Structures are given as C-alpha cells and as structure tokens.
Amino acid sequence: MIVAQRKTVPELMEILQGHPRLLVLGCGTCVTVCLAGGEREVSIIASAIRMASRLRGQPIQVEELTIERQCDNVFLEQAAEAIERNSAVLSLGCGAGVQALAERYAQKPVYAGLDTAFLGILEERGIWTEKCSSCGACVLHDFGGVCPITRCAKHLLNGPCGGSRPDRCEVRPDRECAWQLIYQRLKDIGQLDRIKKIAPPKDWSTSLDGGCRTIIREDHRI
Amino acid sequence: MISEAFQPKILAFCCHYCAYASADLMGSMRIQYPPNVRIIRTPCTGRLEVNFFLKALEDGADGVLVAGCMEGGCHFINGNLCAKRRVNHVREMLAEIGLEKERLRMVNVSAAMARPLADLIIDMVETVRRLGPNPLRTSTPASESETHS
Ligand code: SF4
Ligand code: SF4
Numbered sequence: 001m002i003v004a005q006r007k008t009v010p011e012l013m014e015i016l017q018g019h020p021r022l023l024v025l026g027c028g029t030c031v032t033v034c035l036a037g038g039e040r041e042v043s044i045i046a047s048a049i050r051m052a053s054r055l056r057g058q059p060i061q062v063e064e065l066t067i068e069r070q071c072d073n074v075f076l077e078q079a080a081e082a083i084e085r086n087s088a089v090l091s092l093g094c095g096a097g098v099q100a101l102a103e104r105y106a107q108k109p110v111y112a113g114l115d116t117a118f119l120g121i122l123e124e125r126g127i128w129t130e131k132c133s134s135c136g137a138c139v140l141h142d143f144g145g146v147c148p149i150t151r152c153a154k155h156l157l158n159g160p161c162g163g164s165r166p167d168r169c170e171v172r173p174d175r176e177c178a179w180q181l182i183y184q185r186l187k188d189i190g191q192l193d194r195i196k197k198i199a200p201p202k203d204w205s206t207s208l209d210g211g212c213r214t215i216i217r218e219d220h221r222i
Numbered sequence: 223m224i225s226e227a228f229q230p231k232i233l234a235f236c237c238h239y240c241a242y243a244s245a246d247l248m249g250s251m252r253i254q255y256p257p258n259v260r261i262i263r264t265p266c267t268g269r270l271e272v273n274f275f276l277k278a279l280e281d282g283a284d285g286v287l288v289a290g291c292m293e294g295g296c297h298f299i300n301g302n303l304c305a306k307r308r309v310n311h312v313r314e315m316l317a318e319i320g321l322e323k324e325r326l327r328m329v330n331v332s333a334a335m336a337r338p339l340a341d342l343i344i345d346m347v348e349t350v351r352r353l354g355p356n357p358l359r360t361s362t363p364a365s366e367s368e369t370h371s
Contacts, residue, residue, distance in 0.1 A: 009318035020364065040273065047276040048319050054361045055320040061364030 070097030136206030268301020
C-alpha cells in the first residue's frame with residue numbers, strides 16, 4: 001500500500017492561509033490503513049486546524065468528509081457538493097489522490113495535507129517500512145524476493161558492499177542489510193546459484209525518465 | 223494577572239477499574255476534591271482516542287485529565303500504556319497548535335488510591351488555574367463545524 005504521514009500543524013497553517021472555508025477530505029483506502037488520512041485522521045486534523053486558526057485570530061470553518069477513494073473519478077463525485085461549498089480542499093489522500101482532485105476540480109485550490117512517503121507494508125503496530133520503489137521493471141525473481149533497489153542503502157544490484165554485516169547495513173545500523181537477506185533467502189529456497197549471476201546495469205527508462213509513466217491497455221480500452 | 227476567581231473546567235476521563243473506583247471511594251471516605259472536575263467513566267483509558275482529547279479542548283475544556291490504572295495493572299493488560307502514548311502524542315500536537323500541553327495530563331492510580339487521586343486532581347486544577355482559561359473558550363469559532371461521511 002501507499003504509506004503517508006501527516007504534515008505538522010504549522011505547515012498546514014502556512015499552506016491554508018486566506019481560506020475561510022475548508023474541506024478536509026479523507027480517503028478510505030491506503031491512507032486509512034496506514035492511519036494517516038482516513039475518517040479518524042480527518043477528524044483529528046480538522047480539529048487541529050480549527051483550534052490553530054482560532055488561536056492565530058483567523059478562524060477557518062472546517063468541513064469534514066471521507067470518501068472511499070480519492071484517486072478514482074467515480075468516488076470523487078461523492079465529494080462534489082462539499083468541494084463546491086468550500087473555498088479550498090485539504091486532501092488527506094496520497095499524492096495521486098490530491099492530483100486527481102485538482103484535475104477534476106480545476107477552479108478549486110487543492111492542497112496536500114500529507115507527505116506521501118513510499119510503497120510499503122505494516123511491519124508491526126505503528127511501524128511501516130518501504131518495500132518497492134516502483135522501478136517499472138521488477139527484478140525480484142533474481143533476488144529471492146528482496147528488492148535491492150529499495151532495501152539496499154546503496155541500491156546495489158551486485159552486492160553486498162564491503163560494509164555488510166550479518167545483521168545490519170553499514171549505512172543505517174537500524175536496518176538489516178538487504179544483501180544478507182537476499183543471500184539467506186536464496187539459500188533457503190535452494191537458488192543460491194542466482195547470486196553468482198552478474199546483474200547488468202539496470203534500464204532506468206522504465207523509472208524516473210521523461211516525466212510521468214503511462215500504461216495503456218488496449219485490451220481494456222473502449 | 224489571572225483572577226483568583228477563575229474556576230477551570232476540567233474533564234477527567236476515569237477508567238472504570240481504577241480511577242473511577244477511587245473517585246467513588248473518595249466519596250465514601252468523605253475526601254473533598256475541587257468541584258472543577260467533571261468525571262467521565264471510561265471502560266479503559268485505552269478506549270480514549272486522540273480526537274477525544276482534541277475535541278474536549280476545542281470545545282472549551284480548560285484541562286483534560288486522563289486517569290488510568292497503575293502501569294502493569296491495567297485490567298485489559300496494556301490499555302493504559304496505549305493511552306499514555308496517545309496522551310503524549312496529543313501533547314505534542316497541542317504545542318504545534320499553539321495551546322499549552324500542560325492542559326492535558328495522564329495520571330495512574332489504583333482502585334484504592336482515593337487520597338492520592340484527590341491530590342492529583344487538586345494539582346491538575348492548580349496547574350490549569352495558573353495557565354488561565356482555555357483561549358478557545360473566549361475566541362469565536364468560524365461557525366459550527368459540519369461533519370459528513
Ligand atoms: S525491483 Fe522494482 S518493481 Fe520490483 S520491488 Fe524493486 S523497485 Fe519494486
Ligand atoms: S550493508 Fe547491505 S544494505 Fe547496506 S549498503 Fe551494503 S549491501 Fe546495501
């Protein structure tokens with residue numbers, strides 16, 4: 001899922017200056033699961049904005065709403081009236097949700113209330129970790145299902161580096177060494193020979209190259 | 223200068239299994255405590271959400287006291303430890319918002335600690351009295367908030 005976290009109240013107050021009526025719009029999907037932008041967080045952030053704006057002498061009237069999914073036009077319609085009656089929207093969706101809203105409501109200022117951080121998983125209560133950098137050409141099969149691009153601090157495809165320790169990365173002592181994990185996992189599944197293969201330079205044209213990436217599925221077009 | 227007459231309004235969320243029982247015992251033992259405190263019984267302090275504390279302060283409570291079981295003594299094992307983390311989180315948020323974090327406090331008592339609970343309540347009232355009224359009580363809200371879901 002997409003993992004995000006809230007911006008601080010002073011950051012929000014700076015962003016929201018000059019908007020007397022604000023809709024705080026939550027999203028019921030990824031950011032609800034990562035406890036950053038669901039119905040409960042909407043209530044918390046709306047309350048914080050109301051309090052902070054009153055204390056700063058410029059009270060903001062805040063409406064709260066959470067829809068099922070912000071990155072989908074079908075669900076965005078459910079917010080149309082609420083968006084209409086407010087002077088701006090603070091989206092608690094991920095970056096995709098914020099932009100979907102802004103595209104759909106061209107005349108309305110739409111702001112991001114969260115910092116969208118990464119694609120990851122819930123490790124244990126209150127701890128999320130990044131697992132995938134969406135590079136566009138997945139190589140997990142060669143690395144025992146452990147992503148070296150995301151989880152190795154040096155993004156090494158031919159690792160480990162010289163500083164690897166059995167239990168930790170030399171760059172971030174609080175992280176496991178991805179290459180130790182790759183080695184262990186390949187060993188466990190009897191595919192250690194894969195580690196001998198020299199990985200060629202990765203083709204990054206599927207990643208951060210030439211603007212946003214698009215997928216067109218002719219079989220699904222009408 | 224803060225008027226001597228300022229009588230803070232304090233909400234006290236009291237866990238059914240400890241603080242609420244102690245509050246009951248305070249009554250039986252005829253222990254006086256300031257009438258500034260309105261007690262709300264909660265099944266466990268772990269039931270208390272971040273937005274409960276924010277809402278109470280937003281709506282004008284001068285202080286919020288959370289009274290749970292002694293650490294290690296929670297009827298539901300770790301509800302009071304969850305509450306402690308949430309209280310600390312909201313205290314940090316209050317600083318961001320611009321409200322004194324001392325307006326929210328968590329204390330731990332057992333069901334037999336009537337006198338200590340009375341003292342903790344007195345101390346909370348004194349702390350909030352020193353802080354003065356919650357500025358949100360006097361400032362005007364933008365208007366009634368609306369909630370849709
Ligand atoms: S190889 Fe690319 S797509 Fe696969 S997990 Fe790593 S970053 Fe994600
Ligand atoms: S110690 Fe391991 S994870 Fe860290 S940079 Fe080196 S190979 Fe990568």
